[in-house]
Amino acid sequence: MAAEAFVLPYLGRSIGVVFWESRSRPPARREAEPPGLAIYAPGSLSPGELAELQTCLCTSLGHALAADAPGVRRALWWWWTGGLIAAVLLAAHALPPGPQFAWLALAAGLTALPVAQARPVSPITARGAAAARRVARRATLLPVPGPDARQRERMEGIWRLGRRLAGSPREQLRALEDYCREQAWFPAAAVYADLAGALALPSEEADAGARGPRGGARRLPWHRQRGRAAPSQYGLIEMRAW
């Protein structure tokens, strides 16, 4: 299927995850797959929940497309190229009076660069948007029961585990992630890893704040980019308890 939706256990409830790009399959096989949304759930879903999964696929593709801005990326490319060349030229012009002047000119010239904007030039967003375009061209929203026996087996296993899990949320998510890794189900493992990463306890947040960049380091662009996750190639919605 071009896209697959799973209802997975999550801390006593469930989440709907729609994977629309699987890198484990070769492109030729992906092209040959029938369009449609394969649904894997622990029980029967109501029409509203099916509609939610369809919406999740649409918005996830839209999120990946919205994160990519070719026009912005092109403008930034010219900005970086022109700015770097100009900084080098100005530094070279200031070199004869003394290297200290050259360093000064170079530093001043570099401040004209668009250092605060890193995402639109990231190749990850462009690759995700290209994949989203490919899926959007082929996929349909028609929900069909998941045909893959291996995936159904994984679903049964993870729900068996999810129903008897106890402990802290982080431990539960770690156990689910470990199960997915044991089953070589890496996309689902990545989802649980992302969810565990989003579960920051207040004490851990305070620790992270204490250990985080201090003073002027906070102004550096790569620190400012922290917390802005690039759109993943899956969609996520919360669903009811089973």
Added chain:
Amino acid sequence: MSSVATLRLYAAPLPRELGSLALVAPPPLVEEVRHAGALLAYHPAPLELAVLAPGALDPARLQGPAGVVLRRAAVAATMAPPEDQPALPGPQGAWYAALVTWGWLSILGAGESARSTLGGLWLAAGLPLVRRAYRRALAAHQGRAALGLAGAIDAAQVRVVEHAGLQRLAAMLAAALTGSGQGMSTAEAAWRRGETSPATSSASTGTQGGEHGALASGAAEGSGAAAAHGEPSTFAAPGFAAPDAAGSTELDSQLQRAALLCPAAGVGPLAAFYRALAAHRPPAAVWTPVPGALTGPPAETPAPAALWGTARPT
């Protein structure tokens, strides 16, 4: 999407005093509208609006209010720039002015130095040009979702689908009313028997209503009429300001219970909506009450097999 693009909207069950049903687009759903707009900009397709409902509703009755809520959500989603994109990178303000001035001075004092001329040209002319180009590209990018939605929103098809979590929520609210049914008015009891219309009974119910009763009657008269004309109302209604009545405590506790149940029912974004109603605050959502849309009392608590399905992995 080659066939159709889908968006969702909650038809949230409410206690009778508040009109029994509201179409709600909480902030996460508004964000979904923006993403769907980006998808539609790349791949124009028919737009379908799935109204997630606690039971069977008349789509014709919901078509108008749902379309208005969708339009308002689209406006809210596309007018504000996304939070994850800074307005403008690079130097700004006095430092930017100083760099441009330095560029002009470099050109003026370049003599025969090509390096100084080119570097100065970049700072004096190239930098403002590329900055402007970046701004235009960013504005075009941010407006793309609006363009995508503009082409599809008028022809959006409304489809009412039953949602198991909302069914559970409606059953809880109905059970709460039944549990506190001793204080039920004659009009509401008559409505429960199907003898009068819900709008009439909610407007005339006074024993449980208190502040909410006044609000509900306001909604039935003012907002209800506005909804009938396709205008969603908010809770900035005249009768809403001061929560003081002891009679509204029961209603507030029902709404609080509904908010607590939302995550387990899979409608987590609605929790803030119910909490705001219980706290007598305007909800941070695009929404409108649809009085009388529920053609009968919500179903009694369904059997687990009927609600959750029977197939469970062993």
